[in-house]
Structures are given as C-alpha cells and as structure tokens.
Amino acid sequence: MLPPCGGNGERLDRRTVLKAAVGLGLGATLCRVDVLAAEDDKTARPRKGDRFVFAYGERGGQVIALEDLPLGGPQQLAFPMDPVTKVIRDGSLLNQVALIRLDPAQLSADTRTEAAGGVVAYSAVCTHEGCPISMWHKDSKTLFCACHASRFDPADRARVVDGPAPRRLPMLPLGPIDRGIVAAGGFTGRVGRQTT
Amino acid sequence: MRMARKLVIVVAVLAIIVVPMLADAQRMGYRPVTDQRLAEPEPANWLMTRGNYQGWSYSPLDQINTYNVKKLAPVWAFSTGVDSGHQAPLLVNNGIMFVATPYNQVVALEAKTGKLLWRYKKEMPEGLSVLHNTSRGVALYGDKVYLATHDCVLVALDATTGKVAWERKVEDWKTGYYMTLAPLVAKGKVMVGVSGGEFGVRGFVAAFDANSGQPTWKTYTVPAPGEKGSETWTGDTWKKGGGSVWITGTYDPALNLTYWGTGNASPWFGDQRPGDNLYTSSTVAINPDTGKLAAHFQYQWNESWDWDEPDAPIVADFTKDGRTVKGLIKPARNGYLYRLERSADKISFVSATPYVKQNVFKSIDPTTGRPTYNEDRIPRTGKRADFCPSLWGGKDWPFAAYNPKTAMLYIPANDNHCGYMEGKVQKYEAGKWWTGVDIPDIGFAVDKTARHFGEVQAWDVSGNKRVWSHLFPDSMNWGPVMTTGGGLVFNGGTNDRYFRAFDASTGEVLWQFRTNSGITAPPVSFAVDGVQYIGVASGWGVDPAFQQGLLSDLLGWPKDVPQGGVVWVFAVAQ
Structure with missing residues (x-):
C-alpha cells in the first residue's frame, strides 16, 4: 500500500499525470508529488465550483x-x-x-x-x-x-x-446562490498590477 | 537549431549593447569609496544621501551662485522609465551617477553627459505590495553600491557593472517589514532600518559587513522585557510596538555614534499600549561597531497622532548663552524645531520652538523636553480628537538643510493643516494593516482662510529665530532642501512642478524651472572637469499624490500632478 498522501485519485488532472509519470516508484516519491500537487492547488487561480x-x-x-x-x-x-x-x-x-x-x-x-x-x-x-x-x-x-x-x-x-489604478478589478462570476456562494468561472481579466 | 539561432542573436545583442556599457564604466576608473572619503567628502562629489555624515544637505561648491544662477539651464535629462514617488538623491562619485528609483531599480549614468552605463532591476516576489513603493537612495562604499529593497533584502551591486555581488535577507516581508531608506555605511558596516509601522512590526536597525554581507548586529527600537526602556511598555504590546526606521541615519565620527529617527508606535492609538513606549517617535544614538543604543531623546511619549520622527537630526554645533553647543537639530513632525545637545552617552534637551501651528502640546518641560498634552487633542479608541498639524506633520521626511556659511537651517514646512481620527481595536494579522483606523476614516482638514500651506523657512540656529519664509499659497511643500557655498537654497516639492533656487540669505527666488513632474527627491550638487552641476530627480507620487487628492477635494487644487521620473542636471549656460 502506498502511504496516504491526500488528494482525490478520481480526478484526471495534472496530479494524476504526475503520478503516472513516476509509475511504480517509491511511495515517498509519490507522496512528494502529491504534496507538490497540493501546493499547485493552493496557488491555482479560482475556478468554477470553488x-x-x-x-x-x-x-x-x-x-x-x-x-x-x-x-x-x-x-x-x-x-x-x-x-x-x-x-x-x-x-x-x-x-x-x-x-x-x-x-x-x-x-x-x-x-x-x-x-x-x-x-x-x-x-x-x-x-x-x-x-x-x-x-x-x-x-x-x-x-x-x-x-x-x-x-x-x-x-x-x-x-x-x-486614484491611480489604471483599470477595473477583474470580476469572479458567481453561480446560483441557492447552492451557497460558488464561483461560476475564473477571473474575467488579468489579476494584479498593470506594469512590472 | 532555432534555439541556437536565438542564442547567437542574444549573445550578439549583449555584445553590442552591454559590453560597451561596461567598458565605459570601467574605463572611467571607478574610485573606491573609503571611510576617509565619507568622513571628508570632496566638494565635487555627492557620496551619500545628505552629502555628508552630519546630514547637512550642503555642497561647498560656489561656482553657481546668487549672481549667475539665473543662467542655470538643463544640460541633460534621463527618463527613469518608472512612475511613482522618486525620493532618492543622485549620488555622484568621480563622474559616475547612481540613481535609485521606485520599484527598486538602480541606474548608473555618466554624470557629465547622462549616458546610461547600467541598470539593475530587483525582481520582486509574487504577492508583494508595499505602502510606499519608493526608494530613498543607495549607499556607496568600496567598489559597491548598496540597495535596501521592498522585499527586505540588502543588495550589494558592483559599482562598475551593476551585477549583484551579494544579497542578504534582512527580514520576512510577509510579516509587514519592508525597506525604503538608503543604507548608511560607516567603518565597514552597512546599516539599514525597516519600514512597517502600519503593520505591527517591531522596528530595528541592523548592520552587515560591507564586503561579505554577514550580519553584524541588530538593535531593536522597541526593547524586550528586561532591557532598558522595557518598563515603558505594558504586557506584550512591545512585540508589535512599531518604531520603524525608514530614513537614513546621520553620523558623528568624533563620538562614533549614528543617529536614527524612529516612527510611530503601533497601533496608532496610545491607549491600546499604555506607557511612554520607548524608543518610538524618538532619536536614538547607536554605536556602529557594536549596535549598542547609547542614548535617546523621545519627542512625544505614548504617541497617538502618527507623528513619526524618522528624519535623523542634523549634526551641527550652535551657540547658546555664549557657549558652543555640540548640537543635534531637528524640525520635528510634531511641528516643533528641536535643538538638542549630543554627547557620548546622552542626548540633552536644549530648546523646542513651534515652526508651524500645533495645538496638542500644552507645555514642554524646559529641562527634559517632555511635553504635556491637551487631553482633548489626543485621539483614543472610541474617541475622536482633532489635532494640528495633521499626521503629515509640520515636516514629513523631506530633509532640511544646514548651511555653515549662513549658519541657517532651511526647513521644507507645511502649515495650516489638521487631522482627526477615532481609534478602534483591529485584530492583528501578520503583514496586514494594523493601525486602529482604516485609511478612509483618517480625517484631513485645512484652514481655508490661510494665506499659505507649503513654505520654505530659514532659521538662525544659534539665535533660534526665523529669518525668512517663502510661502506657497497653492501647494504643500514635499521637497527636500539642499544649500550651497554659492549662497543658494534649492527646493522643489510643489504641485506646480517647479524647481527653485532661493537666495540663502534673503529667501528671494532667483531662478525657477518647470520640470516634468513634482519634485520630492533631494537636490544635489557635484562637479565634473571643473564644472559645477545641480541635479535632481523629478517624480511625484506616494503620500504627496494621496494628499493632493484630498486637497483637490478641499481646496479645488488640481488633482493631476503628472507622474513619471526624470533625472535633471543643470549648469550655468556659457
């Protein structure tokens, strides 16, 4: 048995692909991949259903x-x-x-x-x-x-x-409120400052 | 193949553009900056933020003087390519100029011609945002240029190439620390202080070895339990007590003491942190070798008006009652001009005189300098109070200047403005605004009948009296002052974008030039090949821009002061 490292095995996303790529490698490696994937989820921009x-x-x-x-x-x-x-x-x-x-x-x-x-x-x-x-x-x-x-x-x-802001704040569309406050998609525009 | 072709093209471009730049810098024979040179800077150079360790903002050069200044004309200009508040002096070392810009870029230019030699851009971490995105300059020492960055890193650059020699993390920016000041270098140590007093940081000054970047000492401006001064704090309030250090210190080599100004205590409302709250809103004297805090003077105890006192005092002597006083001179944000006496283990009070309208102090103890307060003027948690001057003070950070020839102090002052606030308890979150009041709830008011708001004041330091004032009826003054051996005072700071030269003795405006933007950077003077130049960066932004918006609502002043930085260099037209 591989050590339980969290995550959802049913989702065919980047995490699954990474797991497949390491094949039957050590559990510790898989665990690390999963941790990395969790980090990805933490930094990923909001998406539908959030x-x-x-x-x-x-x-x-x-x-x-x-x-x-x-x-x-x-x-x-x-x-x-x-x-x-x-x-x-x-x-x-x-x-x-x-x-x-x-x-x-x-x-x-x-x-x-x-x-x-x-x-x-x-x-x-x-x-x-x-x-x-x-x-x-x-x-x-x-x-x-x-x-x-x-x-x-x-x-x-x-x-x-x-004020000095050059453009509007991007919006995050919301889905029907009967399901609670739920994102219906990602940001409508680029997030953050205008220039670097 | 495509990658290889790209690589060839990149290398070719670098060879065409970068190599000649580096060759230019190296060909000019960079002259290392030594302790001796910093202690006795040559008149032709401007080697540190305020021109000398004593913070005089004075150039002995007199080729440009009261007789010929009317012929002053631009020699060259350089667009920095960035907006926001340009607040850094143009350091010049033997013909090479170093300019720090907002967003932590450093540009090296040929001082005589404005030719670009190199440019450094600090890469910032994702998610970093700072309240003041400015830089107040770099420091020079040896063959390096030192920059204190917004993400709280001290960076050492090779002065001839702009390449990073080393980087050293000073603090964790995610907890609210950031840096905007120019480092101070003395005796092989690079000293920096931190901003963040609005985010519940605990302020400090830290020193690093100039060659290796190794940390040497770190002295907090808020003492921990058991340390001297800790009795002025209650409970754990010291841990997030503020006292940030966001302006470069001055230095007295004879006493071997550096002098630093400290900011407001955190949060802003004193009833949330009972006690005097040493060493906030103070001047502290720190030994550069050991970091030992040798002496202090606190301007306002249990500070409650956001009157930071970050501007380090000018080290200059004056006479009083027939005696020469080894002095420290400081026009404070609280609206009083302080004369203090410095010694190895003490900063003694001499006098405090209002230079703008102030209605908070009822009296000042003639021996200790400790003020008593008008209770009605102290904002508290759940209690609004109105007070003058506003949180921007009689003078914010822009430097005053001292001219040894006239023995006068020149103050960029702001008068006839007041503030009001009411505190609330805010839950502390690391790195988040934590003052006890949100910015939209900070009140700002002006006396609409006043004849002026901004001004330049000249004071006879020994006589402790005002000699002349130049009044600005339609602008505040956000410009640091520089004075020269040619009997001149240079100052920008107004919303009309003018750069002005005053007669240092009379205050008469002898010359003015309209620049691209508002000037909030210290003017400098230097010479190359025997020709004297005046230089300044023009670039409006940060607090002056915010305040201008409020004044637009209150007085109908134009809201739009154009932004975008330009370095200007002037000389007398032949």
Whole structure:
C-alpha cells in the first residue's frame, strides 16, 4: 500500500499525470508529488465550483455564507477553496477575493449577470500596485485600496472611481446562490498590477 | 537549431549593447569609496544621501551662485522609465551617477553627459505590495553600491557593472517589514532600518559587513522585557510596538555614534499600549561597531497622532548663552524645531520652538523636553480628537538643510493643516494593516482662510529665530532642501512642478524651472572637469499624490500632478 498522501485519485488532472509519470516508484516519491500537487492547488487561480472562506481573522478558513455578508457592504476578504479537496487557495496573495453583498437593483446590468443574490466577487488585488483592496470607503460606498487610495465601484464591475489604478478589478462570476456562494468561472481579466 | 539561432542573436545583442556599457564604466576608473572619503567628502562629489555624515544637505561648491544662477539651464535629462514617488538623491562619485528609483531599480549614468552605463532591476516576489513603493537612495562604499529593497533584502551591486555581488535577507516581508531608506555605511558596516509601522512590526536597525554581507548586529527600537526602556511598555504590546526606521541615519565620527529617527508606535492609538513606549517617535544614538543604543531623546511619549520622527537630526554645533553647543537639530513632525545637545552617552534637551501651528502640546518641560498634552487633542479608541498639524506633520521626511556659511537651517514646512481620527481595536494579522483606523476614516482638514500651506523657512540656529519664509499659497511643500557655498537654497516639492533656487540669505527666488513632474527627491550638487552641476530627480507620487487628492477635494487644487521620473542636471549656460 502506498502511504496516504491526500488528494482525490478520481480526478484526471495534472496530479494524476504526475503520478503516472513516476509509475511504480517509491511511495515517498509519490507522496512528494502529491504534496507538490497540493501546493499547485493552493496557488491555482479560482475556478468554477470553488467556494469561499474567510481569508483572515478568527473565522479564517471557514466557509462564507450569504448571511456573513452585510447588505450594502463592507466587503469581506476571502480565499477560494477547492470544493472537493477543501484545499484553500491561499498559496498566492493574487487569489484574494473581495465578496460584497449589494441590493441587486443597484447593480449595473453587466454586473448583475455575474452576481448571485446581490453578491459580487472581485479580485482584491489592486490593478495599480498589487496592494490588497482591504478597506471600505463608507461615504462613497466604494472598495478602497490601502496603499494609494484607488477606489472602485462594486455596483459597476469595479469601475475606477478615483486614484491611480489604471483599470477595473477583474470580476469572479458567481453561480446560483441557492447552492451557497460558488464561483461560476475564473477571473474575467488579468489579476494584479498593470506594469512590472 | 532555432534555439541556437536565438542564442547567437542574444549573445550578439549583449555584445553590442552591454559590453560597451561596461567598458565605459570601467574605463572611467571607478574610485573606491573609503571611510576617509565619507568622513571628508570632496566638494565635487555627492557620496551619500545628505552629502555628508552630519546630514547637512550642503555642497561647498560656489561656482553657481546668487549672481549667475539665473543662467542655470538643463544640460541633460534621463527618463527613469518608472512612475511613482522618486525620493532618492543622485549620488555622484568621480563622474559616475547612481540613481535609485521606485520599484527598486538602480541606474548608473555618466554624470557629465547622462549616458546610461547600467541598470539593475530587483525582481520582486509574487504577492508583494508595499505602502510606499519608493526608494530613498543607495549607499556607496568600496567598489559597491548598496540597495535596501521592498522585499527586505540588502543588495550589494558592483559599482562598475551593476551585477549583484551579494544579497542578504534582512527580514520576512510577509510579516509587514519592508525597506525604503538608503543604507548608511560607516567603518565597514552597512546599516539599514525597516519600514512597517502600519503593520505591527517591531522596528530595528541592523548592520552587515560591507564586503561579505554577514550580519553584524541588530538593535531593536522597541526593547524586550528586561532591557532598558522595557518598563515603558505594558504586557506584550512591545512585540508589535512599531518604531520603524525608514530614513537614513546621520553620523558623528568624533563620538562614533549614528543617529536614527524612529516612527510611530503601533497601533496608532496610545491607549491600546499604555506607557511612554520607548524608543518610538524618538532619536536614538547607536554605536556602529557594536549596535549598542547609547542614548535617546523621545519627542512625544505614548504617541497617538502618527507623528513619526524618522528624519535623523542634523549634526551641527550652535551657540547658546555664549557657549558652543555640540548640537543635534531637528524640525520635528510634531511641528516643533528641536535643538538638542549630543554627547557620548546622552542626548540633552536644549530648546523646542513651534515652526508651524500645533495645538496638542500644552507645555514642554524646559529641562527634559517632555511635553504635556491637551487631553482633548489626543485621539483614543472610541474617541475622536482633532489635532494640528495633521499626521503629515509640520515636516514629513523631506530633509532640511544646514548651511555653515549662513549658519541657517532651511526647513521644507507645511502649515495650516489638521487631522482627526477615532481609534478602534483591529485584530492583528501578520503583514496586514494594523493601525486602529482604516485609511478612509483618517480625517484631513485645512484652514481655508490661510494665506499659505507649503513654505520654505530659514532659521538662525544659534539665535533660534526665523529669518525668512517663502510661502506657497497653492501647494504643500514635499521637497527636500539642499544649500550651497554659492549662497543658494534649492527646493522643489510643489504641485506646480517647479524647481527653485532661493537666495540663502534673503529667501528671494532667483531662478525657477518647470520640470516634468513634482519634485520630492533631494537636490544635489557635484562637479565634473571643473564644472559645477545641480541635479535632481523629478517624480511625484506616494503620500504627496494621496494628499493632493484630498486637497483637490478641499481646496479645488488640481488633482493631476503628472507622474513619471526624470533625472535633471543643470549648469550655468556659457
């Protein structure tokens, strides 16, 4: 018997291919491959079916439910989580997501198509310098970058309202809310800063 | 085959572009920087951040003077290729100029012509973002150039090639530490301090062997239990106590003491960390050989206004009551101009005089310099307080300058602005904002009836009185000052992008030139082949840009001060 190294053997993904490649090698080797694969899952960008967990704080790692999001903001920082393996994709800060719950009637038409029950999800990495969009500007009801004060309108596909950010935050489409808050796909654009 | 062809092409391109660059640098015969040269820098060179160890930001050169400065004209310009706040001086060593840019690039240029010799780009780890993406310069020593990076690495570069000689991790950036200061080098040690006071770091100064990069000592600015000063902290608050060190220290070779400014305590609201909180918002004296903290002076105990005091004091003597005082001079962020006395084991208080409006201090003890506070002006957890000046202070980090010929101090000051805050308890998460207040909730206000906001002030240090002021009615002043033996004061710092020369004695504007962007870098002066030059990097960004946005809302000032860095070098037109 090979040592149990976690993972899901039924998924024919990169992990399975790597296992096949090492063939009947030592269990320790397979275990290492599996660890590497887990690392891949931790750093992989969010994908369809992912759920969301609190990124930080006392509830860090717990799944975020609709009731955890106050109507009208502020946003909640989250990391995606593989729904099967439960691997939290916190291996890359570029995976930080801002979840916010708004009145569906206030969402622009093309925001509403990617929202679920008024909940919208955006990359929480500023398109200016890559800082976390961790703050909330109460007066303007906008997402606020903690480094250089860029502001984004969560009701309008994170349009840049103010500050040096050169473009909107990529959106993360959400699936029907009756299954909880679930990603319906990957980010709609490139995550992070504009230039290097 | 295709790979081989590519390789050939790459090698050919490198041979065409890089080899001649290196040859240029080497042909110029790089002159190693020694302790002796740093202690007594030649007037033709600008070898360290503020020109000399004493932090005077003074050039003895006098070829450019009050009579001919009106003929000052650009000789060359160089686009750095990056945006954001350019805050580094142009170091010059025997005709070679070294420029640090935001995002931790270093550029070497021929100082006379602006020809590019080499460029270094620090590769940053994925996920790194810093509050201040600037660099305040490099340090020169031996045949190396030293850079302190945002991911908290000390990098030594070969001065003639720009190649990495060694790298040394200083701290873990994921816990909120980063570095923006220029290193200080003395007696074979490269000293750096850390930023991160908004993320609950515990500040320190650390030294590394200049040749090998081996760590030598590390001195925390917040003492651990049992250490002297630890009695000023309560419980475990010291562990995340702040006191970052984000500006280069000054140095008195005679006393063999370096002087460093320390930042705010963490979190920002003093009631969350009862006690004086040594050595935050202080000047500390550290022996460069041992790292021993020999003396300190704290400007505000139990700091609660985000008044960092990172700017190291100027080491200069003055007279008081007929006695020569071995002095330390510091226009503090709290709005007072301090004169202190330095000795081997003490920093003694001499005087503190307001240079901008300040409404927090009720009094200052004439013996110790310890202030008493107006309780109504102290923001607390759950209690808002309004206070002046705002958290950006009477002077933020931009350097003042001291001219030994006029015996005057030149301060880039900001007046007639105030702040307000109310604290809350924030749960600490390593590497996350942890001040007790989110940025959108930090209040900023101005006196809309005021005649000015930014200014340049000239003070007679011995007389402790203001001699002249130049007022800016439509801008703050974010520009470090440089003064010269030619009787001039150079300063940018305004949102109109001007670079100005003042008469050091009278404050009259003798020359001005509109650059590409706003100037927040220290001006320098140097000479090559007997010709004096004035140099400065122009590039607006970081706090000045953020503050300009607020002022646009409050006063209707233009929000758009263009960004993008350019190095400018000027000389008198023949």
